[in-house]
Amino acid sequence: MIxxxxxxxxxxxxxxxxxxxxxETHGCWCMWFLIPYKEYKAGGxxxxxxxxxxxxxxxxxPIGLLAYRQGEVVGWCATGxxxxxxxxxxxxxxxxxxxxxxxxxxLTPCFYVRKDARREGVSRAxxxxxxxxxxxxxxxxxxxxxxxxxxxxxxxSMVAVEPLFAACGFxxxxxPLATRVVVRRELGT
Numbered sequence: 001m002i003x004x005x006x007x008x009x010x011x012x013x014x015x016x017x018x019x020x021x022x023x024e025t026h027g028c029w030c031m032w033f034l035i036p037y038k039e040y041k042a043g044g045x046x047x048x049x050x051x052x053x054x055x056x057x058x059x060x061x062p063i064g065l066l067a068y069r070q071g072e073v074v075g076w077c078a079t080g081x082x083x084x085x086x087x088x089x090x091x092x093x094x095x096x097x098x099x100x101x102x103x104x105x106x107l108t109p110c111f112y113v114r115k116d117a118r119r120e121g122v123s124r125a126x127x128x129x130x131x132x133x134x135x136x137x138x139x140x141x142x143x144x145x146x147x148x149x150x151x152x153x154x155x156x157s158m159v160a161v162e163p164l165f166a167a168c169g170f171x172x173x174x175x176p177l178a179t180r181v182v183v184r185r186e187l188g189t
Contacts, residue, residue: 004129006062033088074117077126093145106134
C-alpha cells in the first residue's frame, strides 16, 4: 500500500534521501520548472537544494507530495499554483493558457519514483493526492503536461505520460506538440 504525505519541514530528510537516489533529482531538486535556466545552472545542486528549502519556507501550502511504501519514501511529485512554475509557463505547451487562471489553476509538472518502486501505482497515488491537495486549497482546476500516448519516453519521463492523467480523470485540453499534451481536471466546488 502506498501512503502519500504533503511535504513539510519535518519531512525534509525524507525528500533529501529520495533525491539522493538519482543523479537527476540530486542535481535538480525539482527547481527545473521554477527558476530561470541561468539561475538553475549557476547554483548547481547545492544552490537548487537551498532554493527548494527556501520555497518550502515561503509558501503557505506544501510544494509537493511524498509517497511511502511500507514506511520508506519512494516517490515525489511537485504541485501548486501554475504561477509558481514560471519557467514551465514559458514552454510551448502553455502558450495557449489563460494567464488570468495562473493563481487558481494548479499544475503537477514533475514526478520522481525510485527505480525499485516503479509500476506499483506510486505515480497514480501521488497524482490523486495532488488533486485532493489542490481542491483542499481552493484550486478551480489542476493540469499537467505529460508525454502524449504512444510517445517513446526517455530521460524526461519526470513529466509522466498521458494515460496516467487519463486514469485520474484528466482530459486533454490542448495538443501543442505532437509529443506533448496539456491535460486538465476541473475541480468545481
